[in-house]
Amino acid sequence: MSASGYEEIRCQKIVVRHFGGIEVLEVAEARLSAPPPGHARLKVLAIGVGFTDLMARAGDYILQRTVPFTPGYELVGEVVDYRGDGSGPDPEWVTPGTRVAVTLPKMGAYSGYVVLPSWLLVPVPHGLDSHVAATIPLDYLTAVSVLARHARVAAGDTVLIQGAGGGVGQALSQLGRLQGLRMYGTASAAGSQERLAGNDVRFIDYRRQDFEEVIREREPGGIQAVFDHIGGANLGKGYRLLAAGGVLVSYAFAGRPGHTVADTVRGAAWLKLKGLLPGKRTALCMVPRELKSDHAWYRQSLRRLLDMADDGDIRAKVGAVFALSEAAAVHGALERGEIVGKVVLTTG
Numbered sequence: 001m002s003a004s005g006y007e008e009i010r011c012q013k014i015v016v017r018h019f020g021g022i023e024v025l026e027v028a029e030a031r032l033s034a035p036p037p038g039h040a041r042l043k044v045l046a047i048g049v050g051f052t053d054l055m056a057r058a059g060d061y062i063l064q065r066t067v068p069f070t071p072g073y074e075l076v077g078e079v080v081d082y083r084g085d086g087s088g089p090d091p092e093w094v095t096p097g098t099r100v101a102v103t104l105p106k107m108g109a110y111s112g113y114v115v116l117p118s119w120l121l122v123p124v125p126h127g128l129d130s131h132v133a134a135t136i137p138l139d140y141l142t143a144v145s146v147l148a149r150h151a152r153v154a155a156g157d158t159v160l161i162q163g164a165g166g167g168v169g170q171a172l173s174q175l176g177r178l179q180g181l182r183m184y185g186t187a188s189a190a191g192s193q194e195r196l197a198g199n200d201v202r203f204i205d206y207r208r209q210d211f212e213e214v215i216r217e218r219e220p221g222g223i224q225a226v227f228d229h230i231g232g233a234n235l236g237k238g239y240r241l242l243a244a245g246g247v248l249v250s251y252a253f254a255g256r257p258g259h260t261v262a263d264t265v266r267g268a269a270w271l272k273l274k275g276l277l278p279g280k281r282t283a284l285c286m287v288p289r290e291l292k293s294d295h296a297w298y299r300q301s302l303r304r305l306l307d308m309a310d311d312g313d314i315r316a317k318v319g320a321v322f323a324l325s326e327a328a329a330v331h332g333a334l335e336r337g338e339i340v341g342k343v344v345l346t347t348g
């Protein structure tokens with residue numbers, strides 16, 4: 001027990017000390033002393049794994065952490081204790097034992113315990129499984145940002161979702177379906193056609209078909225929005241598909257692994273220039289920055305998403321569950337395309 005009355009917590013966490021392949025995901029020991037004022041310590045129950053974690057591990061990510069760092073943008077944890085900031089009673093969502101979901105603005109989720117400011121913690125409904133809840137904080141929040149903050153699409157609008165079978169892609173598809181959008185989606189993984197059809201998304205196999213040709217033929221008047229995470233040539237092709245007043249929302253530039261940072265800088269400049277032209281809009285979504293600058297939007301949106309998952313309105317799905325210590329094997333399997341669906345890490 002420390003002089004402050006907070007017992008030191010020891011746990012495992014994953015640390016990246018050098019950028020590189022899966023071998024740089026090192027299991028290390030962490031020690032958590034007393035939390036700073038206004039912070040809670042959480043026992044981590046489940047961690048969502050996203051493609052961004054792989055990019056950050058390789059040092060190929062625009063919001064790159066410097067080494068050493070711990071990857072992971074999203075988690076569900078249980079409040080262990082909270083140190084008040086002296087401004088009044090503890091908020092109800094930081095009572096010990098409360099389960100909370102979090103999107104971390106600067107990563108750090110791959111850990112047995114974490115220390116976080118109270119504004120980041122959003123209570124998880126009692127009926128919602130922790131593993132399922134851990135799939136929501138980044139992917140679904142990104143989908144809300146793309147749809148509501150940036151695209152501002154309306155029921156009946158026709159949209160193209162690149163990578164509609166991926167984590168963010170499925171979140172976009174499910175929220176788009178609830179919103180009454182007409183959706184096309186690109187994908188290639190086995191079972192994509194059925195998976196996309198389950199979300200009422202018309203499937204385009206991006207490896208065999210040119211999405212621009214397919215949509216131009218089926219939607220000669222153009223479409224209202226394109227959601228892109230590939231960048232490069234996809235941006236121009238998507239932009240050309242837009243009807244007057246349409247919008248291209250870009251939320252990543254992942255088309256050339258190893259070149260993501262340079263491609264992001266180029267892609268962001270291209271979007272800005274195109275955005276100056278009349279008739280169509282362009283937008284760039286970066287949720288880690290958006291949640292830091294708008295706490296109320298973050299808290300309200302994540303709370304609503306968790307409630308929707310609890311009510312069965314969105315069907316957040318866990319593809320596979322592994323132990324935190326298996327993070328390196330998980331990254332390898334994801335890179336080889338051996339796992340389809342969202343992976344959750346648990347701390348046991």
Ligand SMILES: NC(=O)c1ccc[n+]([C@@H]2O[C@H](COP(=O)([O-])OP(=O)(O)OC[C@H]3O[C@@H](n4cnc5c(N)ncnc54)[C@H](OP(=O)(O)O)[C@@H]3O)[C@@H](O)[C@H]2O)c1
Pocket residue numbers: 049050051052055138139142162163164165166167168169186187188189192206229230251252253254255285286287288
């Ligand atoms: N802006 C933000 O705030 C934010 C937040 C979260 C994630 N992201 C970014 O969003 C991207 C997706 O993340 P995620 O976690 O959803 O990844 P994910 O689950 O791995 O999904 C990516 C999908 O991209 C598809 N894909 C690959 N190449 C493609 C191509 N040429 N054309 C169309 N689709 C293609 C894959 O489809 P198949 O497997 O069917 O081939 C895969 O399903 C990442 O780059 C990530 O960094 C950004």
